[in-house]
Amino acid sequence: MNRRKIIDQFYNSEGLDRKAGVILNKLPAPVNLDTIADNLADPVFIVDLKKNVVWLNKKAEDFFDAGFKQAGGKPIADLTSIKKIDELINDVFEKKTSLKCSYEEASIKVKRLDERFFFKIAINPVFHQGELWGALVQMTDVTRFHEMEKIKTDFVSIVSHEFRTPLTTIIVGVEMLKEGMLGDLTPRGKEVLEAIGSDCERLNRLIDNLMELSRIESGTIYVEAEPVDVTDLVQEAVRPLKLQAERQGIELITDLPPEVPPVAADFNKSVWVLTNLIGNAMRYTDPGGTITVRVRQRGKKLFFSVEDTGCGIPKEHQEKIFRKYVQVSGPVRKGAGGVGLGLAIAKDIVMAHGGEIWVDSEVGKGTVFTFTFPVYKNKEAVTLPGTDQDEEVDL
Amino acid sequence: MNKRILLVEDEKNVILGVRTCLDAVGYEVEIVEDGQEALDAVHRQHPDLILLDLLLPKVDGFEVLKVLKSDEATNSIPIIVLSAKAEEEDRQRAADLGADNYMTKPFKPQELWDLLKQYFS
Numbered sequence: 370m371n372r373r374k375i376i377d378q379f380y381n382s383e384g385l386d387r388k389a390g391v392i393l394n395k396l397p398a399p400v401n402l403d404t405i406a407d408n409l410a411d412p413v414f415i416v417d418l419k420k421n422v423v424w425l426n427k428k429a430e431d432f433f434d435a436g437f438k439q440a441g442g443k444p445i446a447d448l449t450s451i452k453k454i455d456e457l458i459n460d461v462f463e464k465k466t467s468l469k470c471s472y473e474e475a476s477i478k479v480k481r482l483d484e485r486f487f488f489k490i491a492i493n494p495v496f497h498q499g500e501l502w503g504a505l506v507q508m509t510d511v512t513r514f515h516e517m518e519k520i521k522t523d524f525v526s527i528v529s530h531e532f533r534t535p536l537t538t539i540i541v542g543v544e545m546l547k548e549g550m551l552g553d554l555t556p557r558g559k560e561v562l563e564a565i566g567s568d569c570e571r572l573n574r575l576i577d578n579l580m581e582l583s584r585i586e587s588g589t590i591y592v593e594a595e596p597v598d599v600t601d602l603v604q605e606a607v608r609p610l611k612l613q614a615e616r617q618g619i620e621l622i623t624d625l626p627p628e629v630p631p632v633a634a635d636f637n638k639s640v641w642v643l644t645n646l647i648g649n650a651m652r653y654t655d656p657g658g659t660i661t662v663r664v665r666q667r668g669k670k671l672f673f674s675v676e677d678t679g680c681g682i683p684k685e686h687q688e689k690i691f692r693k694y695v696q697v698s699g700p701v702r703k704g705a706g707g708v709g710l711g712l713a714i715a716k717d718i719v720m721a722h723g724g725e726i727w728v729d730s731e732v733g734k735g736t737v738f739t740f741t742f743p744v745y746k747n748k749e750a751v752t753l754p755g756t757d758q759d760e761e762v763d764l
Numbered sequence: 765m766n767k768r769i770l771l772v773e774d775e776k777n778v779i780l781g782v783r784t785c786l787d788a789v790g791y792e793v794e795i796v797e798d799g800q801e802a803l804d805a806v807h808r809q810h811p812d813l814i815l816l817d818l819l820l821p822k823v824d825g826f827e828v829l830k831v832l833k834s835d836e837a838t839n840s841i842p843i844i845v846l847s848a849k850a851e852e853e854d855r856q857r858a859a860d861l862g863a864d865n866y867m868t869k870p871f872k873p874q875e876l877w878d879l880l881k882q883y884f885s
Contacts, residue, residue: 520815526851530848531848534778534848534869536870537778537782537870539870541781541785541871541873542781544872545873546786551784569873571868577850622830713849
């Protein structure tokens, strides 16, 4: 027997008309729908097509400090002081489908007295005799969740700070000892110092990446797409690594077409992606090798690639490397280590721009990382997944 | 004459590291360990450059920046912030207060030397 039949049977046996929803009469006597509505933990409103409040529950009255008499007939945007709510309801009226704003997409910040609250909003269209009649607006308090996110970000920030200070002493000391500026070392001593030095760098990168990841995941930064000059972008990414490449005996080449349109990108984030890919390539390329940063246009996309003559990535690892906390084992250069956060972050950033990122590699020959950015058209803003579009209102 | 650098830093180990690094290339280094001492030292001896940590006892680095950069007698002295604070907001705040440069800890000696050269060429 399917589910529907069981339900029908239940209604029949109780002598109830299922379509009329008489089952409600079965609620225990002291409880009715109002009791339920008024005891909900979330504010709930019903608005008509003009977005005026026609009903609100107790929680909504309490929170927004409005009794039904004041609230009835008032525009919901005025009552809640959330301007954005009009836009969200209009959207539902237009599409006639429910809008379940996830916390990430739109958490609305409401300031009341000295407290700040964050809500996620669900809006459902209400129909009467087949015609759109109004909407049911439900607000869920996600303030606690927001606080936890903040605690996490602050924690990462504190840990990062506490790591950086002692690392300063270690790195400065190791470098000076290595250069022989504090006296001679045995060959073995020098080797040990090299190892300490490269592990310090690894720790340092890890801290940078953890901070970046925590920022992205807590949504405190967003990708604001502006027209970005590609030559500027490439130069900014290459500049800090040029000297290091020279010292490592690696040739760093840029190859750009003579004319290239601007991309729609967040400048700092896109520089970060490119710098990260070049930095990776440098870690896996031996002296005498070459790294080429290439830009090509194909239709409405620009293809950025970083090609190295390094050790390559085995096929079975090529898909995994964009996941968090993965590091490819195998023919990896000594001291090249690093937690695989960089590529995961790069992927997040590229995807947030509406682009793609992938890798082509052959063991022993080299690796090419390629990502795409859209050519800039007009004003457009891209938002990272996990980004709040906060609207702050005072009550 | 050797260039005189005032290092404002309260972590003993970092002081040792940075001083060793500056000594090695012949800079004359004076060290103070809190913000108030930094302000006194600057007025007393007018260094050629200041390396400034941000989290300092008594008067913090931001305040030191604000005072020195808003005083005509001292606002021409280059101030390079050396801080473990890596957030963009801190960098921006330091820049707004007039910091000439900002280097995030940790750094390599070569990076510090290269940066200092820009101010002493």
